[in-house]
Amino acid sequence: xxxxxxxxxxxxxxxxANRGKVGNSVLRxxxxxxxxxTIVPINPSAHEIEGLKCYxxxxxxxxxxxxxxxxxxxxxxxxxxxxxQECAKNGCKNLVVITAGFKEVxxxxxxLEKELVEICRSHHINLLGPNCLGMMDTHTPINASFxxxxxxxxxxxxxxxxxxxxxxxxxxxxxxxxxxxQFVSLGNKAGLNEADFIAAAADDPNTKVILCYLExxxxxxxxxxxxxxxxxxxxxxxxxxxxxxxxxxxxxxxTGALAGNDRTYETVFKQCGILRVRRMEDLxxxxxxxxxxPLPKGDRVAILTNAGxxxxxxxxxxxxxxxxxxxxxxxxIEAMRAHLPAEANLxxxxxxxxxxxxxxxxxxxxxxxQDPNVDGLIILLTPQAVTQPKETAEAIVDVKERxxxxxxxxxxxxxxxVADGAEHLRKNxxxxxxxxxxxxxxxxxxxxxxxxxxxxxxxxxxxFDFDRRRITEIIKGAMSDHRRILFASxxxxxxxLMGIPAAPTKLATTADQAVEIALEIGFPVVMKLxxxxxxxxxxxxxxxxxxxxxxxxxxAYHEIIANLHHHLPDTVAYGVEVQKMDQPGRECIIGxxxxxxxxxxxxxxxxGIYVNLLQDxxxxxxxGLDLTELQEMIRETKAYLLLKGIRGxxxxxxxxxxxxxxxxAVLAREFPQINEIDINPLFVYEQGVSAVDVKITLRKxxxx
Ligand code: COA
Numbered sequence: 001x002x003x004x005x006x007x008x009x010x011x012x013x014x015x016x017a018n019r020g021k022v023g024n025s026v027l028r029x030x031x032x033x034x035x036x037x038t039i040v041p042i043n044p045s046a047h048e049i050e051g052l053k054c055y056x057x058x059x060x061x062x063x064x065x066x067x068x069x070x071x072x073x074x075x076x077x078x079x080x081x082x083x084x085q086e087c088a089k090n091g092c093k094n095l096v097v098i099t100a101g102f103k104e105v106x107x108x109x110x111x112l113e114k115e116l117v118e119i120c121r122s123h124h125i126n127l128l129g130p131n132c133l134g135m136m137d138t139h140t141p142i143n144a145s146f147x148x149x150x151x152x153x154x155x156x157x158x159x160x161x162x163x164x165x166x167x168x169x170x171x172x173x174x175x176x177x178x179x180x181x182q183f184v185s186l187g188n189k190a191g192l193n194e195a196d197f198i199a200a201a202a203d204d205p206n207t208k209v210i211l212c213y214l215e216x217x218x219x220x221x222x223x224x225x226x227x228x229x230x231x232x233x234x235x236x237x238x239x240x241x242x243x244x245x246x247x248x249x250x251x252x253x254x255t256g257a258l259a260g261n262d263r264t265y266e267t268v269f270k271q272c273g274i275l276r277v278r279r280m281e282d283l284x285x286x287x288x289x290x291x292x293x294p295l296p297k298g299d300r301v302a303i304l305t306n307a308g309x310x311x312x313x314x315x316x317x318x319x320x321x322x323x324x325x326x327x328x329x330x331x332x333i334e335a336m337r338a339h340l341p342a343e344a345n346l347x348x349x350x351x352x353x354x355x356x357x358x359x360x361x362x363x364x365x366x367x368x369x370q371d372p373n374v375d376g377l378i379i380l381l382t383p384q385a386v387t388q389p390k391e392t393a394e395a396i397v398d399v400k401e402r403x404x405x406x407x408x409x410x411x412x413x414x415x416x417x418v419a420d421g422a423e424h425l426r427k428n429x430x431x432x433x434x435x436x437x438x439x440x441x442x443x444x445x446x447x448x449x450x451x452x453x454x455x456x457x458x459x460x461x462x463x464f465d466f467d468r469r470r471i472t473e474i475i476k477g478a479m480s481d482h483r484r485i486l487f488a489s490x491x492x493x494x495x496x497l498m499g500i501p502a503a504p505t506k507l508a509t510t511a512d513q514a515v516e517i518a519l520e521i522g523f524p525v526v527m528k529l530x531x532x533x534x535x536x537x538x539x540x541x542x543x544x545x546x547x548x549x550x551x552x553x554x555x556a557y558h559e560i561i562a563n564l565h566h567h568l569p570d571t572v573a574y575g576v577e578v579q580k581m582d583q584p585g586r587e588c589i590i591g592x593x594x595x596x597x598x599x600x601x602x603x604x605x606x607x608g609i610y611v612n613l614l615q616d617x618x619x620x621x622x623x624g625l626d627l628t629e630l631q632e633m634i635r636e637t638k639a640y641l642l643l644k645g646i647r648g649x650x651x652x653x654x655x656x657x658x659x660x661x662x663x664x665a666v667l668a669r670e671f672p673q674i675n676e677i678d679i680n681p682l683f684v685y686e687q688g689v690s691a692v693d694v695k696i697t698l699r700k701x702x703x704x
Pocket of ligand 1: 013015017018043044045046056073074076077079082083098099101131132162163185
């Protein structure tokens with residue numbers, strides 16, 4: 001993509017002399033952006049457009065001028081394929097298709113888009129769009145779009161899945177004096193997608209912060225790889241729209257039902273070090289904070305205020321965002337005591353009280369910022385009779401200039417009275433909010449990002465030995481029986497083969513066989529119906545617990561089959577599972593479900609029958625997963641408190657739970673035919689674990 005943002009020549013196919021047309025806007029935008037390369041309008045019915053020589057087609061332009069680095073297309077959809085073929089023939093490598101009327105309009109459009117993608121793929125052409133606004137780079141500079149505004153030059157790359165939203169933001173950004181390095185409208189993402197542009201922005205020396213507006217991610221695995229690498233170099237901040245669960249997958253497992261679409265994105269973003277914001281405006285507010293402030297060395301915040309209430313609000317926000325209130329050194333407190341009024345509060349939050357003028361803020365700030373126990377400052381101001389917002393802002397800027405290594409974020413509360421001061425701060429690179437919470441929130445993001453960059457040691461999942469051949473055989477056997485759910489006995493065997501302790505389970509097809517199995521695995525046993533399409537076995541008397549004799553086992557077998565016939569006379573049982581009855585332990589759940597975009601997703605939480613109700617679960621995507629993340633996912637749940645032991649209980653074996661999670665992750669990674677796994681409950685003992693109930697569902701992969 002070397003020449004995508006920095007083309008030496010750019011052609012506009014569909015350039016028009018008619019000023020109302022998109023092709024004309026694109027051409028004039030390129031000219032108007034100050035682009036210094038060769039601009040080539042292409043239109044068969046014109047000789048000159050906007051003062052530039054016009055060519056009838058790409059071929060003639062290339063014959064006369066040589067290669068074209070970038071081609072922007074604004075001709076009707078029916079003509080796009082022809083243009084793409086010409087680009088392919090003439091060695092053009094970057095194509096921006098603005099034209100709409102593809103996948104977004106239905107079947108015919110989708111077929112056209114497929115054809116376009118095939119041409120581009122087979123000729124290694126980078127394709128942006130179709131159905132997009134175009135792209136911009138303010139440093140090249142080039143505005144290859146039909147947007148009405150070219151943004152100010154800046155250090156933010158903005159990647160937007162919505163073109164219309166892009167135009168609104170570009171217009172707003174000029175008013176807000178927010179500058180961009182790159183802007184990309186992704187359109188239908190038929191070729192290049194968010195991952196490509198995040199990677200490009202990561203390598204762009206003019207970009208310091210990457211912002212994305214996304215509705216979905218098309219290539220989940222690549223996205224995760226790129227985001228993981230990029231977020232260590234530059235902050236990647238994403239607003240993801242479409243958080244409702246309307247489109248949540250139809251799931252037959254607890255794990256699938258709990259892993260809603262938004263939860264999956266939340267998990268992915270967290271694992272990849274992406275900072276997610278929940279409001280569009282936070283995207284830009286946060287970008288300016290990242291651009292203007294250094295990263296804090298820790299999470300200890302000092303608050304300076306001239307009013308008690310806002311100080312308390314900020315302190316609450318500090319606590320709720322997981323930050324720490326700084327505890328000042330004795331010297332700092334003493335110095336403040338010597339000069340501040342007796343009524344001032346010298347502990348954090350420092351309250352210089354309502355009659356504070358700029359000099360008092362200046363003095364207190366000077367002391368606090370030098371305190372080694374302070375990693376960053378939140379400065380609050382409310383307009384009271386003698387308050388000097390502008391002069392106070394000047395004092396803040398002065399201190400900041402002399403101590404640039406600690407982040408400062410301000411909240412000047414009020415309207416006209418504080419406007420001058422707030423403006424002065426912003427102009428001088430100090431973010432200023434209207435209320436305390438967003439100021440604290442932005443500091444929390446800075447602090448989170450610091451931690452994220454510092455967390456280096458990754459411990460890959462261990463290599464496990466397992467009998468791949470036998471597991472494959474079990475899966476294939478079920479598939480060839482047209483079963484999408486493994487028998488409980490097969491599930492238990494798969495887990496055992498993976499090295500996960502599972503209660504021994506075997507399928508009996510006669511009462512005598514059930515007795516034999518019970519004798520073999522040892523009493524007491526549990527017996528469970530195995531029949532097609534029976535989800536809630538206990539509801540129809542399909543589960544018998546604590547069977548201690550041969551006679552009880554034989555009777556249970558007959559009873560279970562009779563109950564099935566009574567409730568579902570047309571259903572023929574596969575048999576009855578006979579399972580060793582385990583000692584009860586603390587009940588957890590471990591699950592896995594396959595996400596369409598991101599692949600296997602692992603779940604851990606509180607198990608038992610109330611899983612869906614309590615939803616005490618945490619998730620991790622298997623791709624790139626490490627051992628530390630498995631420990632974290634356990635610690636995120638309340639189940640962890642149970643495992644640690646409450647009210648004098650001995651702790652459960654957390655290490656064994658981590659090991660089980662790791663093995664389930666490897667099972668999911670190595671066998672893509674496994675669609676979902678529910679181990680519920682997983683009994684956790686003081687030493688070891690046992691998978692008591694296992695449900696494994698399968699899916700077709702490739703041509704199987
Ligand atoms: N090569 C070169 N020029 C061609 C051509 C080709 N193969 N086919 C047509 N043209 C010329 C036309 O003659 C015309 O020039 P003219 O004004 O001198 O006659 C120009 O290209 C444009 O074609 P026209 O038929 O007038 O189309 P249009 O300008 O009305 O619409 C699009 C073209 C691309 C703007 C329209 O199809 C479209 O997709 N609009 C929506 C864009 C959009 O919303 N994108 C997503 C934003 S988020």
